[in-house]
Amino acid sequence: MSLSQIKVRRKPQQSRARLTQEALIESFVQLLKEKDSTEITIREITDIAGVGLGTFYEYFSKKEDLIALTIHQYIKNNANTIKQQATLWMMDVSQTPINRESLQNLIEYLLQAQISDIQSEQKIWAQLFLLERQISSPKAYQKHYALMIQSWNQALSAFTQSTESNLSLNIHRISYGFISQTLLVNSDFQNWKNLYQDMLEMIQFFILKTQKI
Structure with a gap:
């Protein structure tokens, strides 16, 4: 459905x-x-x-309706985690210069927050990633994708020249792809440190390629 x-x-x-x-x-x-x-x-x-x-x-008319809403709420909460943590980071480092090093530090901080959020309930997330593929329509999937990109746009707005940042798009492509595929294959995955480092290496490429700070 x-x-x-x-x-x-x-x-x-x-x-x-x-x-x-x-x-x-x-x-x-x-x-x-x-x-x-x-x-x-x-x-x-x-x-x-x-x-x-x-x-x-x-x-709800059926169980699938509840499942769909649960998926939406978890994705929405994860998007809010990114935005809220970005606000806290900017407040703590209010005199941060707008440069590539600061951007890198913020992204590292936000990725850690995102991973921590998912890791705390990783078996639930593993099932929700699978259910998303079984239940969500392309339109719903696109809405969730846009929600996450928008959260990254807002989080990085002080460092990017456009609210439609390609960097935000690529960060979400990497984080969603790495995390979802990892948990779909192994819901008991433990090597989060290495996964985090792999994600950073990929994102660093796009920072160097696209950001002129």
Whole structure:
């Protein structure tokens, strides 16, 4: 089922409704730590969330709708991590000169933050990367891709001359490709330090090629 065909039946306008939807997502994620998504039933999700089946169907027509929203929330949260950490870095280093070395330092810092965010729940991310391929439509995938590039654009805005930075595009191509492919092959992957270094080497090439700071 493509994400373009999936619709949330009831958008949470009130705080209580939002909390209910979040509880359903959290319940699904908790179950995803223990079993494959195909083995998870809606009844299990609602039991852990402490709501009835009727409440589930107020928001979703089927389990795939909940999965699609879970994927979106995780990607959105990871994009926000990049933007928030960039803001903190700029505040901590308020007198940072706008040069290539500072840009490199910021990218290294943000990659570490992104990896830490994913590593903390890497088995969940491994499953979500797989589910994204099974459930998301091309349109939904493109939206998520654009969301991540936009987060990198905002994070690097002090160092780039355009909000449509090719550097942001290439950083996401590298980080998404390296991390997703690694976890799809091995959800128990441990050698994050080497993966991080490999990503930096690739990104350094694009910094030298495209940035005139």
